[in-house]
Amino acid sequence: MPTRFDVITLFPDLFRILLDQGVTGRALARGLAELHLWNPRDFTHDVHRTVDDRPYGGGPGMVMKVEPLREAIQAARAAAPQSRVAYLSPQGRVLDQAAMLEIAACPGWILLAGRYEGVDERLIESHVDEEWSIGDYVLSGGELPAMVVMDAVIRLLPGALGHADSARQDSHMDGLLDCPHYTRPERIEEGSVPSVLIGGDHAAIKRWRLRQALGRTWQRRPDLLKRRGLSEAERTLLDEFILAHRE
Numbered sequence: 001m002p003t004r005f006d007v008i009t010l011f012p013d014l015f016r017i018l019l020d021q022g023v024t025g026r027a028l029a030r031g032l033a034e035l036h037l038w039n040p041r042d043f044t045h046d047v048h049r050t051v052d053d054r055p056y057g058g059g060p061g062m063v064m065k066v067e068p069l070r071e072a073i074q075a076a077r078a079a080a081p082q083s084r085v086a087y088l089s090p091q092g093r094v095l096d097q098a099a100m101l102e103i104a105a106c107p108g109w110i111l112l113a114g115r116y117e118g119v120d121e122r123l124i125e126s127h128v129d130e131e132w133s134i135g136d137y138v139l140s141g142g143e144l145p146a147m148v149v150m151d152a153v154i155r156l157l158p159g160a161l162g163h164a165d166s167a168r169q170d171s172h173m174d175g176l177l178d179c180p181h182y183t184r185p186e187r188i189e190e191g192s193v194p195s196v197l198i199g200g201d202h203a204a205i206k207r208w209r210l211r212q213a214l215g216r217t218w219q220r221r222p223d224l225l226k227r228r229g230l231s232e233a234e235r236t237l238l239d240e241f242i243l244a245h246r247e
């Protein structure tokens, strides 16, 4: 059963990025996921195809009107009855990898990408199920956040990645930062590859990678480590890392 994304956007062409290449392009081409685009301008009924208007109370910029968005959402809901509606905005729940796993578990999402100063609050209150943010910063549209969510979610779908394991080994998977990566040649002016990775001791390589992930998380994102907690074995590996990295 493919995961279905219906995106409501004034700029559908922006989403070619997802369709044309990479993991998302292949997954969409293979039907692991579906992408449908709905332009609110197609749901206007005036000669000027008006989707925005001036804000009540004054102030700069424009606000997206309720009616075109309501009709676009209703059309998407009719096409995707199992989908929930999510609005991308800085006022939303900030998403992390755990949230992406939750999102990936649902059959489909109708993503509302806003523009201008945002959408009329009555649309959000009446037709939006969830509000999401990809981080605490302001963007000129909800399209890039929508694509960020779709990219993060699609790569979690079974079969989306070449090697099933690579999704699980993604950084921020099981709450740790990623270990360092190396490829040929083994020796270059920038340095050499850690010898453990050259040998064939797969148990040692697995331990080294976990030790590095734990150590880097401890060094760079202690907040993640605190939230995650450590097993006895992980505690030992982290202690080894700290001992080896004391100044």
Ligand SMILES: NC(=O)c1ccc(NC2CCCC2)nc1
Pocket (backbone or CB within 6 Å): 088, 089, 090, 114, 115, 116, 117, 118, 119, 132, 133, 134, 135, 136, 137, 138, 139, 140, 141, 142, 145
């Ligand atoms: N941090 C975010 O996820 C985010 C989402 C939307 C946005 N801008 C949009 C919201 C309505 C008009 C432009 N900026 C930031």
